[in-house]
Amino acid sequence: MKHSIPIFWRNRESHYRIKITKCNACGKPAYFGRDRCPYCGSRNVTIIESEGKGILVNFTISYYRREGDEEHLPRIIGLIRLDEGIMVPGEIVDIDPSEVKEGIRVEAVLRRYSSDDPYGLIYYGLKFIPILKK
Amino acid sequence: MKGFKVLSRPEAKVGILGWGAYIPRQRLKASEIAGLWGFEHSITKALWIEEKAVAAADEDAVTMGWYAARSAIVRAGINPQDIGAVFVGTESKPYAVKPSATIIADALNVSYKKLSTDMEFACRAGSEGLRIATALVASGTIKYGLAIGSDTAQANPGDVLELTAASGAAAYVVGPAEESVARFEGMVTYITDTPDFWRRDCSHYPLHGEGFTGDPAYFHHIMTSVKMLMEELGLKPEDFDYAVFHQPNGKFPLRVGKKLGFPKEKILPGIVTPWIGNTYNASALLGLAKVLDSAKPGQRILVAPFGSGAGSDAISIIVTDRVLEVREKAPKVEELIARKKYISYAQYARSRHIIRRIV
Amino acid sequence: MQVSKAFISAACMTKIGRHFKLGIKNLIHEVTACMEEKTGSRPDYLIVASALSALQTHQLDIASITTQYLGWNNIPSMRVETGETSGIAALELAQYIVRSGAASKVLVIGVEKMTEYPSNKVNADYAKILDYDTEYVRNITPPNYAALVMKEYMRKYGVTRDDVAEWPVRMHANAVSNPYAQLRFPVSKEGVRNAMVISEPITLLDAFPIGDGAAAVLVTDESARGKDAVEVVAITSASAPSLYLRDDMTELPATKAAWASLRRKLEAQRLDEVALQVHDSYSIYGILALETLGVSDRGKACSIIPSLEYLNVGGGLKARGHPIGATGLYQVAETYELMIEGFAGKQYSGEYALIHSMSGPDYNARLALLRRW
Numbered sequence: 001m002k003h004s005i006p007i008f009w010r011n012r013e014s015h016y017r018i019k020i021t022k023c024n025a026c027g028k029p030a031y032f033g034r035d036r037c038p039y040c041g042s043r044n045v046t047i048i049e050s051e052g053k054g055i056l057v058n059f060t061i062s063y064y065r066r067e068g069d070e071e072h073l074p075r076i077i078g079l080i081r082l083d084e085g086i087m088v089p090g091e092i093v094d095i096d097p098s099e100v101k102e103g104i105r106v107e108a109v110l111r112r113y114s115s116d117d118p119y120g121l122i123y124y125g126l127k128f129i130p131i132l133k134k
Numbered sequence: 135m136k137g138f139k140v141l142s143r144p145e146a147k148v149g150i151l152g153w154g155a156y157i158p159r160q161r162l163k164a165s166e167i168a169g170l171w172g173f174e175h176s177i178t179k180a181l182w183i184e185e186k187a188v189a190a191a192d193e194d195a196v197t198m199g200w201y202a203a204r205s206a207i208v209r210a211g212i213n214p215q216d217i218g219a220v221f222v223g224t225e226s227k228p229y230a231v232k233p234s235a236t237i238i239a240d241a242l243n244v245s246y247k248k249l250s251t252d253m254e255f256a257c258r259a260g261s262e263g264l265r266i267a268t269a270l271v272a273s274g275t276i277k278y279g280l281a282i283g284s285d286t287a288q289a290n291p292g293d294v295l296e297l298t299a300a301s302g303a304a305a306y307v308v309g310p311a312e313e314s315v316a317r318f319e320g321m322v323t324y325i326t327d328t329p330d331f332w333r334r335d336c337s338h339y340p341l342h343g344e345g346f347t348g349d350p351a352y353f354h355h356i357m358t359s360v361k362m363l364m365e366e367l368g369l370k371p372e373d374f375d376y377a378v379f380h381q382p383n384g385k386f387p388l389r390v391g392k393k394l395g396f397p398k399e400k401i402l403p404g405i406v407t408p409w410i411g412n413t414y415n416a417s418a419l420l421g422l423a424k425v426l427d428s429a430k431p432g433q434r435i436l437v438a439p440f441g442s443g444a445g446s447d448a449i450s451i452i453v454t455d456r457v458l459e460v461r462e463k464a465p466k467v468e469e470l471i472a473r474k475k476y477i478s479y480a481q482y483a484r485s486r487h488i489i490r491r492i493v
Numbered sequence: 494m495q496v497s498k499a500f501i502s503a504a505c506m507t508k509i510g511r512h513f514k515l516g517i518k519n520l521i522h523e524v525t526a527c528m529e530e531k532t533g534s535r536p537d538y539l540i541v542a543s544a545l546s547a548l549q550t551h552q553l554d555i556a557s558i559t560t561q562y563l564g565w566n567n568i569p570s571m572r573v574e575t576g577e578t579s580g581i582a583a584l585e586l587a588q589y590i591v592r593s594g595a596a597s598k599v600l601v602i603g604v605e606k607m608t609e610y611p612s613n614k615v616n617a618d619y620a621k622i623l624d625y626d627t628e629y630v631r632n633i634t635p636p637n638y639a640a641l642v643m644k645e646y647m648r649k650y651g652v653t654r655d656d657v658a659e660w661p662v663r664m665h666a667n668a669v670s671n672p673y674a675q676l677r678f679p680v681s682k683e684g685v686r687n688a689m690v691i692s693e694p695i696t697l698l699d700a701f702p703i704g705d706g707a708a709a710v711l712v713t714d715e716s717a718r719g720k721d722a723v724e725v726v727a728i729t730s731a732s733a734p735s736l737y738l739r740d741d742m743t744e745l746p747a748t749k750a751a752w753a754s755l756r757r758k759l760e761a762q763r764l765d766e767v768a769l770q771v772h773d774s775y776s777i778y779g780i781l782a783l784e785t786l787g788v789s790d791r792g793k794a795c796s797i798i799p800s801l802e803y804l805n806v807g808g809g810l811k812a813r814g815h816p817i818g819a820t821g822l823y824q825v826a827e828t829y830e831l832m833i834e835g836f837a838g839k840q841y842s843g844e845y846a847l848i849h850s851m852s853g854p855d856y857n858a859r860l861a862l863l864r865r866w
Contacts, residue, residue, distance in 0.1 A: 011626050016241035030738055032627045038734055060640035062692040066617035070491070071191035071484055077637040077692070079737060087737045089633050093192065094159045096475065110200040110241050112192040113630055117493035122228055123630055124196060124237060132465045132473065 003116035008123050015125035018050035018108055020086055031088045052108030053131060054082035061097045068114055076100055080128055094129040107131045144272035145265075145321045149314025150451065151212065151278065152307040152460060154205025155423040156198045157410050157470040160188040162482045164297045164411075170479055171292040181297060182384025186411025188477060189286045189301035191485045195224045196234045198303035199284035200241055202416075205464030206280065207242065209315070210307035214242050217307070218276025219249040219267050223259025223415045225333065226286045227252055238282065249276070256331060257380055258441025259283070260304065260415035265321055265447060267308050278309040283415030290339035291488065298383050300411025304419035315457040316426060316435070318449065320367045324359040325445030332443065338488070347382075347442065355446035356380065356390050356438050363436075363448035371395040374450075375433040378404030378421040380440035382412045387421075396436075403428070404437075409471050422451075424467035431455045499588035500866065502598075502711045502719030503531045504826035509675040509706035509814035511608045517543070517550050518562045520604050520707035525563060528600065528709050532719065536600035536711065538590055539570040542583035543818035546572075548618040549609045559602070569596075576622040576852030577774060578730070579603065580708075580821020581859035585728040587712040597717045603822030604707040615703055619817065622853045624735060636700060636775065638736050638854040640692040643777035646743045647694075650792030654694050658685035659798045660776035661698045661811050668808025670838035673823070675704040675814035699776040701815035708822035710829065718866075721833045723846075726862040729754040736854045745778075745785040747858035748851055752786055755860050759845060764788045768803040768831055768846035770824040772858075773810045782849050803846075806837045824848045825861065832865055 011033070013019060019033035025042035033047045059078030069075075076092040078100075092100060093111060106128040113123040163185045164178040178184065189198065199222055207214055222235040235250040249270065253259040260283020267279025282305040289299035311317040330351035331342035343351075356379060364370060371377070377396040379387035384407050391401040404421035406413075413420060418439035425435055433453045440446040483489050505527035507520055515523070521541075541556040552558060556570035575582040580603040587599040607615050620634040646652060661680055668674035680698055688696035712725065731750035736742060759767075765788055773779030783794040788801070798804065807813040807827040810820060828846045830836040844865050851858040 007626070008630065012240060014626075015630075017243065038738055058641045058644055060637055060644065060692045060694075061690070062634070062637050062640070063690055064616060064634050064636050064692050065613045066620060066634070067613045068493070069613070071487065072632075075632060077633055077641070079641060089628065089631070089638075089737045091632050093190065110197045111190075112194060112197065113632060122194075122196075124241065125631060127192070132469065133463075 001116065001120050003121040003123060005121065008121070016110065018052045018082065018088065018126060020048050020050055020084065022046045022048050029084070029086050031086050050082050050084050050086065052126065054080045054106060056092060056104050056106050056128070057081050057102055059092060059100055059102070068117070080106055091127040092129070093127050105131045143320055145268050145318040147311055148268045148271045148308055149311040149317035149454070150306050151309045151314050152206040152208065152210030153423045153426050154202040154209065154305040154464055155420055155467045155470055156201035156303040157187050158189040158193055158198065158301050159473055159475050160190060160477045160481070160485060161185045161474045162188050162477055162479065166479055167297050171296070173294070178297065182408050183298050183411065184408050186298060186300035187302055187413070188482050188485055191487070193301070194228045194286055195222070195226050195284040195303070196228055196237050198301065199234065199282040199305065200238045202284065202303040202305035203238055203242055203280055203282050206305040206307045209460040209463050210278070210309070211460065212278055212307065212309070215245045217244045217248065217278045217280050219270050219279040220244055221250070221263030221267060221281050222252045223255070223261065223263045223283045224252060224285050225254055225256055225259070225414055226288060244280070255445060256441035256443050257414045257417055258439045258445055258447060260419055261439035261447045264306055264308065265323060268318060268321065271308055271310065278307055281306045281308065283419045285414035285416060286486065287412060287414040288333070288339050295342065298407065298412040300413050302410060302413030302416040302420055304416040304423050306419070314454055315460055316451045316453045319452055320363055320450045321447065322359055322363045322366060323445060323447045324355055324362060326355070328444035330442045330444055351442060351444045352382070352386060352440055353390055353393065355444050356440050357394060359446040359448035360394055360436065360438050363450060367450055369450065373434060374400060374436045376404055376425045376429065376435040377401050378418055378425055378435065378437040380418040380438065381405060381407040381421060382417070384408040406467060406471065420467060426457060427461060427466040427468065429453045429457065431457060497592045497594065498715055499591045499725040500713050500718045500722040501725060501825065501829050501863070502713045502717065502722050503528060504710045504829040505531065506673045506708040506823060506826045507706050508673045509704040509816055512705045513608060515705065517546060517552065517555070517604055517606045520606070520705060521559055521562065521602055524602060524707040524709045528711060532711055534598070535565060536568065536598040537596035538599040539565065539568055540573055540583045540587050540599060540601045541570065542573045542579040542601065542603040542822065543605055544574050544576060544579045545605055545607065545618050545817055549615065550606050574818065575857055577772065577817055578821060578850040578852045578857055578859045579818040580824070581728065581848065581850040581861055582730070582821070584710065584712065584725070584821065584825060584861060585730060585859060588725045588728060591712055591714040597714050599712045600709060601712055601822060602707060602709040603819030605816035605818045606705050607703045607816060608705055612703060622856065627735065635853050636692040636695055639775035639777055640695045642742050642781070642854060643694060643775070646777060646781070649743055652792060652795060654686060655682050656795040657699070657776050657780065658682040659795045660773060660779050661685050663798050664773065664805060664809040664811040667806055667837060668812030671807040671813055674808045674812055675702050676808070676812045695775055701774050701810040704814040704816055706814060706816035706819050706823065708819050708826045710822055710825050722866045723829050723832050724864045724866045726864045727755060727758055728859060728861045730857065730859040732857040733855050743781060745781050745851065745855040745858065747855045748782060748785045748849060751858045751860045755862055758862055762845055764847070765797070765801055767843060768806070768828055768841050769801065770805055770828055770848040772849055772851045773805065774815060776811065778851065779809060786849065803831070803839065803841055806831055806839050821850045821859070824850065828863060832863070
């Protein structure tokens, strides 16, 4: 069993929806739901949710191979600036490597992150596709 | 033919608040499949199948169902916390045991206090889910229900079904008729034990009776359920503006519609299979979604899903004014059909995990 | 306050490569035997730096297991792991131990086996230097980040792919004269450009090779200082937020913070004349390290590479190799040899040497300042 059950399960909301940690002390927002601000360390934080739409600001076409990557390479890994202003790293799918460029508008959709084949858990989470509806 | 006669119409209190669709981007031409496996090329015309949608390697019934459901909820304009039931009809569950519905529900922030299950009845479980969610609303058990039909359809490589077996999802939020974009006028279901198509527990691919899947299965059950509905509601084919049928290929819905007395013009708007393939649990439901994308308020729609094993639902729906307010809020079926990239058979085999590998 | 001094009194290295016949204990044995030849006596303390040993060789507590293997009963030991900076972290710990008086001779061994499994498993294990929850499970890996940084840098400063190729060209040229290096052949810019893409624009020749190795240094106090000694003036370290939380991805914040603490100690030294080891797991990181340390202006590092005579004398991570946990000790051992008697065909008479190590996209950085004694 390669995929732990609780490691993913306890964070599933942050993988199923874009959670932003808004710091009430320093004011900066950060991607992923956390107990404390990654900028200033304050525990006084509020978790809010992003709509999941934004602009692709940087990307790379990756052939880097880990176990289980065979059906999924090449991957497009990029940085997305959400409409709310926060940067999210993520995978971009449903687009050809030759077509992807900076500036395209993307939206977060649920996909398989990875599956512990043949008998283990499937991890689901958000990746980004060129937005289907403006 | 005697079936269970619904004496009152509880479903008349219920309607569709939102509909959603999802079709993956990849397309495989039927002619390539036919050519690879030695089918004479005119078979694609005989079946009226041009190309089929193929889910990517990181997609499955859960991810597709999620997208369709999200669109349905957006159109419905409701808080997902008010959804009291989530049903996923699928015959391609990522887990044989572990519901897809709970993953989709948590991913969409649906209330934990709910009924939820995955259901199997070949291609009509999504429709069964629609009926059950409707009954739950009608009985006052829940306020809103979410019914999803989603499949990455399997077919034995080299079998004629491979020309059409495809991936897609459709979802419906049901609730009080007063809030609906299309209200239910009547629903009936006709089910018998008819083994036309099945998949054994450990089998990757289904088997089917070829010709047997026609008259004794598809045609008999759809025609029976539709006639049953029309008799109970006192309606005739002329009373309907659209007739949407389960569509394993492009020809069957035209044939069964003709047998029932529906003209081609009423059937064509709900046909999607020639361009995306047979999406199993999403088949008729995507046809319905396509009709809802353009139907006018006041129009009457017949939708008759069918599932092997076998059974058919017949549902009469009347579109309300509210459909105009929400139609543009999510991608339309035609937009999803138009979003496509052609792939090779090899890429299809990789995407759908049908190449034997050590994982 | 008078702070006790710490010295490097001896150093040993093994050749880096795919050593299928040598397990982690064999590599340790080889480098320890070399040490025993050089120093004669047993250390009071053993520190082992290994990033992947628990994952690749299924060994926890590699330090105690090593004392058992070496027959060094009752010697206290500790394993250190800080990702790619494990080697310098081990040195950092060792010098605190001798400064505190807790031990007089600390043997620091950096060792890594990266060939016990096929590369797709090593790649998976190595990628765990990123945050498992927010990065790893979301399929983000270290070379992806390096590629994003490289693209951002190239766009921001108008630097081309070929400009960046100066780095591996120079590193490979250095390694030709390093008998311990894994890759001892020269490369050309064209070769770099045309090599297999890992995560574009990073190609195979921009990235470190996978190899096994062990390197060791003996850290001593004044009383046990060998006749060939180099002083460990100071080691500073810092950590930094995830890449996507940074306003400027072309700056190395942990390196910058560690450098801020250290630079005063270098007084008026010109960094471009100091023997320098920077962490070039990918070409772009070596370039950014030069800029963050102030060796060159921002956006200009590529053009000054040819003029830095004592840059990564052994070939850097790129050509000498990067057996992850051992790398820091290779940087130190090469620098020590350079200062004592010359290394890889170079003689250095300068007073100071600076070693930079970092993990991933600078999730933590460590700087070691050495001075001729």
